[in-house]
Amino acid sequence: MAKESDMSLFNDVLEPFRRVINTNPPKDKLSTASKLNFSDSNQSIKEGITNLFSIGKRKSSLGIGDVTTPEKRMRTESSSNATSAPPSPWETKRLKIDLIAAKAQITKLEARVNHQHTIRKEMQILFEEEKASLVEQHKRDERALSDMEDRLQVIRRREQELRDEFNEAIKEQHEAKANWDREKNELFKQIAELKDKLLESNVSSKDQLSEMKKDMDELLQALEGAQSEVEILKKEVTKQTSRAEQCVSLKNQLEKQTFELQQVTSKLKELEYERDSYKDWQQQAKTAQKRLSNMAELEKEVVRLRATERSLRDAVCNKLLLEEQVHQLNSRLEVLQPVQQELHEAKVKIASLEASLEEWKSSARNHGVESARALSSALESALTSQLAATAGCSQAQSQLAQITEEIATVKYERDKAAAKLNDLLTVRKNQESLIHRLQKRLLLVSRERDSYRQQLDCYEKELSVTLCGESGAGSAALLSARVEQLEKALQGYRDLVATHDHTTHTKLVDTLRAEVTKWREEAESLRRDVQKLRAQRDNLQVHMERLDTAPKTKVLHLTDNPAAVAQKQVQQDLEAAQEEIKRLKAALREGGSRDVSEETQKLRQQLESRDIKLKRMKEEFTSSAQEYRDVCYMLLGYKIDRTGHKNYRLSNMYAESADEYLTFTLCDDGIEMVHTEYSASLGELVELHLHQHRSIPVFLSALTCDLFTRTTMQHEVEDC
Amino acid sequence: MSQQQTKNCITLRGSAQIICEYLKFAINSVLFQRGLYPPETFKAEQQYGITLLLSEDPQIKSFLTNLLTQSEEWIVNKKVSKLSLIILNVANKEVLECWDFNVQYEDGDITLSKEKNETVGSKDLKKIQQEIRDVMLQVAATISYLPFLDCRCSFDVLIHAKTDCDIPEKWAEAEPVAIANAQNVQLKSFTTSLHKMETVVSYKLSD
Helix, strand or coil, X not given: CXXXXXXXXXXXXXXXXXXXXXXXXXXXXXXXXXXXXXXXXXXXXXXXXXXXXXHHHHCCHHHCCCCCXXXXXXXXXXXXXXXXXXXXXXXXXXXXXXXXHHHHXXXXXXXXXXXXXXXXXXXXXXXXXXXXXXXXXXXHHHHHHHHHHHHHHHHHHHHHHHHHHHHHHHHHHHHHHHHXXXXXXXXXXXXXXXXXXXXXXXXXXXXXXXXXXXXXXXXXXXXHHXXXXXXHHHHHHHHHHHHHHHHHHHHHHHHHHHHHHHHHHHHHHHHHHHHHHHHHXXXXXXXXXXXXXCHHHHHHHHHHHHHHHHHHXXXXXXXXXXXXXXXXXXXXXXXXXXXXXXXXXXXXXXXXXXXXXXXXXXXXXXXXXXXXXXXXXHHXXXXXXXXXXXXXXXXXXXHHHHHHHHHHHHHXXXXXXXXXXXXXXHHHHHHHHHHHHXXXXXXXXXXXXXXXXXXXXXXXXXXXXXXXXXXXXXXXXXXXXXXXXHHHHHHHHHHHHHHHHHHHHHHHHHHHHHHHHHHHHHHHHHHHHHHHHHHHHHHHHHHHHHHHHHHHEEEEEECCCHHHHXXXXXXXXXXXXXXXXXXXXXXXXXXXXXXXXHHHHHHXXXXXHHHHHHHHHHHHHHHHHHHHHHHHHHHHCEEEEEEECCEXXXXXXXXXXXXXXXXXXXXXXXXXXECCHHHHCCHHHHHHHHHHHCCHHHHHHHHHHHHHHHHHHHHHHHXX | CHHHHHHHCEEHHHHHHHHHHHHHHHHHHHHHHCCCCCXXXXXXXXXXXXXXXXXXXXXXXXXHHHHHHHHHHHHHCCCEEEEEEEEEECCCCCEEEEEEEEEEECCCCHHHHHHHCCCEECCXXXXXXXXXXXXXXXXXXXXXXXXXXXXCEEEEEEEEEECCCCCCCCEEECCCCCCCCEEEEECCCEECCCEEEEEEEEEECCC
């Protein structure tokens, strides 16, 4: 399936190629070849693509289909050019464009193919996963089926058992019926016997009855006596009770009287108070009367006062007018004052300006300028001259800056030159010293040369003397001359040695010192090495002493020593253990897997049953908990919710809204109510029951009662 | 005088017997102290004025009798220079401890030997036993500083004999042992005036 789809896909993919290829008539051979290839497989596509590339490369050599080496191709190219017309540039361009388009398409299609592959793989993976899940489902179904079968068997067994039980019960019932019949007969017999007994007892009871009657009569007499006594006593009791009633009435009267007395005393107090107040009123009335007598005078006064008031009002009006006028004037004055000041200032300025003008004029006259124009012209000329001067000044400054720069460069150059000079001086000194040395050398060499010459001369002379064969006094003179010469030479050598000594001595000393220090350091390090080596040697000696005995002796031991025995045993144990491991592994491979699978199945079944049990338990627990909570709510009227660790929220059955709840926290020493908005509104109950009685249950029940009455009242009101 | 002489006279064989007896008790003591064999297989015995433990294990017993009879012979013939009791790990044959019993031969009482025409010593037996007791007490005390043996261990006795010594039946040559990073402890030595016994324990110093 997949292959076919691939093929079709490839065909789709290759359609454009074909089109591209068909547009190029000279590539017929190759295109046919590639066409054939396309219908094969994925690899053939690649080949086709490579062919296409080769076509692109060859461009003009398409007339010849043979693939040869590049050189050959080149050659054939030239030959083909001769036979077939060369492709025009337009064609080549077109080809190029097509090629590029084809390449692009190839890449696209390749990507598509890859994409399709990946999709197919993903699909495969998905199918496999689904398959696996289905297989698992199938397994589960099988398991469930087996479970159901088990259950069916159990139910059948139970049915059988129940049938058996039913049969047994029927049998038992029959037996019981027989028993009961027997018992019934026995009981009938007993009844007859009891009847006989009853008759007998009736007779005897009649006798007893007569005796009892006699006793009764006697007792009745006694009773009558007792009753008379009782009547007497009753009379006394009535008397006593009447007395007691009298006493009670007296007591009540006394109480009433005392109460009346108290009332009377209170009334008396009130009356006294009223009397005092009445006295005050009297005094007040007197004063009022006096005031009334003065009334007429007062009226007159009132008239007079009114007149005065009117006059005063007019005056006030006038005053207001005047005030307004004053205010207006004041404002004007305020406005005018700065103007006046300005006027004054202006006058002063004018005076000063006139004076200055006068001064200016005088000065102008002094300069010989009569009119203002002449002054302005003079001023202009002066300004131009100043401008020229400033220009000159700036020029001069720039020149100055240039000069200073030049100076700086010159100084720098001078410094350089001085440094060079110094260098040169040092060089010269060195040279001089060199020259000096060379001169010395030269001197020495020349002296040496002289001495050698002298020696040579003297040898020549000697030779000549010996050749001549002269002897005696001549030879003595020669010898003395020679001695002198030799002495001279000796002196020269001595000088040479001295000069050498002097120059080399210091150098020698320095080098020697350096060497000495070096040697000393070396000596120090060597000493350290020596110490180390000594320690090592000691160690080694100790070691040697220990090992010393070894070569002299040979070590012997019993062949069957405990160590060997133990090792053998260990080896044997090891082998046995390995064998056992092998055996166990083999056993595991053969039969272990089956056992394991069975065991696991068993365990899984157990696990499932346990899970079911647990689930049931949980359900049971939740339902019972819910039931318990409901019962609590129904019985006590409070719903208790656990809102967190040791926090409990109580909401009443009769609460008006869900916001009305109380919260409690469990403390170390009992339970405590937490302050909430609702609890704040229950100030009285909290005060009474919690603070005074210190009982939460009482508080809660009181709250319930309160809420209940409130809600029922509301209901009643609604009903009405 | 003659009575005294006979009393204090120790022959070469007698001295070797004393040495071997010491070796037997020392080896058993080490085996017990180092816990190589379970303590219930040991039996207490009075020796040198102290209680010492001897193994009841027949294998160990036979091994020790074989070893010591041969050793006595070699000691008499001055063939042995050292006996080493080595304790080794069975799993990898690593030597964990080595008890060296160095035997040195002394001249004894020269004048008495000349009289008797054989080398004899004249040291008091009680004094020798006193010295041996001191050594045994030291051996018992070693447990306080020797490292704990936490693996399956066994022991062997190597005899450093002279090269000209013949190898009897049931005997074989063994490799000399060396303990890496060893710590040596020299115990007290004793002498029978013919043989001087030095006991040295060397053990692997734990890192």
